[in-house]
Structure formats: C-alpha cells, structure tokens
Amino acid sequence: MKIKVINPNTTWEMTKGIEHAAKSAARQGTEILAVSPEMGPVSIESYYDEYLAIPGVLEEIRKGDREGVDAYVIACYGDPGLHAARELTHAPVIGIAEASMYMASMLAARFSIVTVLPRIKTMLEELVAGYGMGHRVISIRTTPLSVLDFEKDPAKGMEVLAQEGRRAVEEDHAEAILLGCAGMAEFADRLEQELQVPVFDGVVAAVKFAEAVVDLGKTTSKLKTYKYPEKKKFIGAMSPFADINS
Incomplete structure (x- = not known):
C-alpha cells in the first residue's frame, strides 16, 4: 500500500525527520511518500499559521488521489485541514493528534x-x-x-x-x-x-492506524458529512480548488 505523509509546513528538513519516523513504523511492503506543500508557513504555531497551511494540505490530497495513494497522514499535531481533507478523497485520512x-x-x-x-x-x-x-x-x-x-x-x-x-x-x-x-x-x-x-x-501511531484501516478495506464515508464538496466557482487564488475530484 502507499501512504502519503503530509507535513503541513514547508520545512523540508522536518519532513525528512517525519519520513524517517514513518518508515521506521511501516511494515515491509508499505510505501511511504513524505511531502511538504509547495505553499504555506515554515512552521505552525498559531491559528494564523494553521489556517494558511490548509490549502497546501488540500492540494497534496488532490495530488495523492492522482498518484494512487491508499491513505493519508496529516503530520502536524493540530491536524490542520483534517475534515476538509476527508471530503476530498475516499481514502482514509488520519491526523497524528x-x-x-x-x-x-x-x-x-x-x-x-x-x-x-x-x-x-x-x-x-x-x-x-x-x-x-x-x-x-x-x-x-x-x-x-x-x-x-x-x-x-x-x-x-x-x-x-x-x-x-x-x-x-x-x-x-x-x-x-x-x-x-x-x-x-x-x-x-x-x-x-x-x-x-x-x-x-x-506520526508512528497514524501510520499504523492507516495500515490497519487499508487492510480492512475501509474508506471514508461519503454518505453525508464527508461527501465531496458541492461544485462551485472559486475566485482569485482559490480558483484551482473549484476542480474537485468527485
């Protein structure tokens, strides 16, 4: 299986440490793809940082569905964008907190x-x-x-x-x-x-839960709360987010 571990900040040195932790926990045969978004703060230590990190997280979720990712881990203890991410994909999304x-x-x-x-x-x-x-x-x-x-x-x-x-x-x-x-x-x-x-x-806990959920063949419920967002027009810098993979 392929698990995408998203460090919501843009500090790649930290992402490498997160990648090491995830790979040390993953069993043989689990592929870990550790990434940072292309946009966002270098660290997350406030509501301001957290909210501005979320668009980058959501973009990585969108990319991941095109990459054949089986599950996602949001690797920041505030679990930024967790619920919105679950709306964008059938795959399980697990926050580390x-x-x-x-x-x-x-x-x-x-x-x-x-x-x-x-x-x-x-x-x-x-x-x-x-x-x-x-x-x-x-x-x-x-x-x-x-x-x-x-x-x-x-x-x-x-x-x-x-x-x-x-x-x-x-x-x-x-x-x-x-x-x-x-x-x-x-x-x-x-x-x-x-x-x-x-x-x-x-990070370790989330990777193990992700493996278990994928093994069980479970996916994110699309009945109501986490169904795909309604398609609508977005303006300005948010316009790419109108393209929802549903």
Missing part, C-alpha cells in the same frame, strides 16, 4: 501532551475537546521552544521534553505522554526509557 490520543487511550487511563510554545495550549485544548478526550488528557504541558528550535538543537529539545514529561508523570499523574509536534518523533524512544511510561509519537 487524533491517532496518538486514540492509541494512548487503549493503554493508559490518563495521559498528558507535551508540546511547543505556550500559545499552542489553547489550540490543543480545543482539539482535545473536539475529539472527546477532555477526560483522558489531564494536562497539556508547553515548553519555551518553537517547532524549528527542536530541529536546530535536538539536545536542548530532549532536555526540555524530559523535564516536562517528568513533571507530567510526577505532578499530574500522567500514565502516558503524547508528543505534541510531528518534529518530536526522534525523542519518543529515549523519553519512554527515561520516564518509564508509554510515550506516543503521532
């Missing part, structure tokens, strides 16, 4: 998210509530580092993740840790050894 929460809920009663800058916290609180996980996520711990800081200084990144992860376990009584950024994949195994609780990278 949703995947990590679902997987963690099978192995731990309560868990914490450790993420990037403090301004992200409200965005993640809303995301958690939307997934019905407010009773399972007992804390969202932020760090002083931006998304790209983890790329530039992995040693510092590991240090702050371990610090906040330990606080989540000891002070919040978290029984598992979710890494709240696709760029944190490389730290998951070391953190799990250090903290002695399950640590979930969303």
